Amino acid sequence: MKESKVKNQNFVIILFYIILIVIGLIWLFPAIWMGFTSFKTQVQTFQIPPVWFFKPVIENYNDLFFASSINKYLYNSIIIASSSTVICLFLGSLAAFSLARFRIRRKDDIAFWMLSTRMFPPIASAIPLYLLLRQFQLLDTHLGLIVVYLSLNLGFATWMMRGFFNDLPVAIEESAMIDGCSRYGVFFRIVLPLSVPGLAATAILCFIFAWNEFLFALLFTGRVAKTMPVVLSGYITETGIRWGALTAASVLTAAPTILLAIIAQRYIIRGLTLGAVK
Amino acid sequence: MKKSFLGRNEVYVFLLPAIMVLLLITIFPLLYSLNISLRSVTLLKLHQQPFIGLANYLEIFRDPRFYNALQKTLIFCVALPLEFFIGLALALLCDRIPGQGAYKMFFLIPMIIAPIVVSLMWRFMFNPNQGIINYFLQALGFNPIPWLSLANTAMLSVIIVEVWQWAPFFFLVLYTGLKNVPIEPIEAAMVDGASRYQMFRFVKFPFLKILILVIILIRLMDILKNFDLFFGLTQGGPGNSTEVLNFYTYIVGFKFFKLGYSSSLSYILLVIIIILSNILIKKFRTD
DSSP states (O other): OHHHHHHHHHHHHHHHHHHHHHHHHHHHHHHHHHHHHHTSOHHHHTOSSOOOSOOOOOHHHHHHHHHSOHHHHHHHHHHHHHHHHHHHHHHHHHHHHHHHHSOOTTHHHHHHHHHHGGGSOHHHHHHHHHHHHHHTTOTTSHHHHHHHHHHHHHHHHHHHHHHHHHHSOSHHHHHHHHTTOOHHHIIIIIIHHHTHHHHHHHHHHHHHHHHHOOHHHHHHOOTTTOOHHHHHHHTEETTEEOHHHHHHHHHHHHHHHHHHHHHTHHHHHHHHTTTSOO | OOSOOSOHHHHHHHHHHHHHHHIIIIIHHHHHHHHHHTBOOBGGGTTOOOBOTTHHHHHHTTOHHHHHHHHHHHHHTTHHHHHHHHHHHHHHHHHTSOSOOTTHHHHHHHHHSOHHHHHHHHHHHHOTTTOHHHHHHHHTTOOOOOGGGSHHHHHHHHHHHHHHHHHHHHHHHHHHHHHHSOHHHHHHHHHTTOOHHHIIIIIIHHHHHHHHHHHHHHHHHHHHHOOHHHHHHTTTOSTTTTOOHHHHHHHHHHTSOBHHHHHHHHHHHHHHHHHHHHHHHHHHHHO
């Protein structure tokens, strides 16, 4: 009697595993399909019934790298996303440290206000930012987009780093100060090195947000500074969509974020819930 | 340590740069936008910006396209309960399986792929004649669906993509939440012979309540701001059938170049989102 119950339970668990694996595969199918398609020939791309087994060709990638200026746009994306990430992290962790440790009046309000800047709809600041960038001749420049992306990520970075600093024990900092370390020394020599995982996680999230951002990039850049998402949307033309090049470019755009997310998987959920889940 | 050792200068050095930058690139643009929304501004005649008071806002309430946009926005919000319940179902399923679950990693992928990439890859699959979705439908004996090219199904298609991308978010968050429920009340309930449903409803759910509220608010705000999916999939069409408020604001501003009117539309959206974010922040504080 008891044995059969245990067996039954094992059976249920195995069943659940199978269900989950099937759901997972169905869920991932769109991404896998895009990856597959990027290695097909033009003819295979739209064959019905679809071709499941084929000899992968790198035609699409060859076209991208040798017959288009994709290198330049990849470079734009990398420069813009990483510069804005570095600035956000620097300014954000300084502010976060003061909000986590110093005695400042209404510091919770300040922290919440900084976080709330992230929640504004980008379309509301799109027009004024457009006019301002135009005024300062920063439209279609790297610098322009880097500055705009601070508005996306600085409040977030501060909020996240404040959470990580709050998790650190204060005792180490106190003893360092008793030994004569200055505030700056404590911050740069003790707090920052101890928060490397938190810094890395926040950096990865900021980078992903900036890398994936589309609306501002679409509105504020043109030929010179456009980033990968804008390039992708450019493949939709009046005469149709160039799916071969598009799928290959999509893989190039998605691959770095997937890699980064796998590295930082422990922290992605914490970031996306704004620290509500630790 | 909590007591301040430092002089005023250090506060300035640490905190002020970030605050100044945020004031400059988030608050100032919003005030600027408010100013524009009270004027008649078009991109072609930027040197003339006559002040027209609330005229833009009054025009909104006479604009049938605005009411259409509101309605479409509401319909699009259906995605939220869908992704919540799918995520919850998956989380409860996983919670019954022992182990940490490395498979969870795969569910991170939809969320972190750029939304524009997501929209384009689904557009590829939604292709009515050569797309894989209609191929599967026909293989299973159903009629093909015109997906993005018909007003009735276009919004459904966008909702499907939104749910695909974000149901995993609810799944992963709720799964983590379920794992974090303390063991003592669960054991106590087990001793008392609680059923699975009772266990969830009366023991686990109360622990998750605030977390659920927080993530629903976060998603709701993101759904109201969603631009990329509409741009990549439908461009608001066919007709105005997927023209949500956010997208309509974009069209007025950057296709019709009516910057004043667009700003006033964006303020309506902003007010909705500010109300939501205030509720969210209150919830954070009760934690």
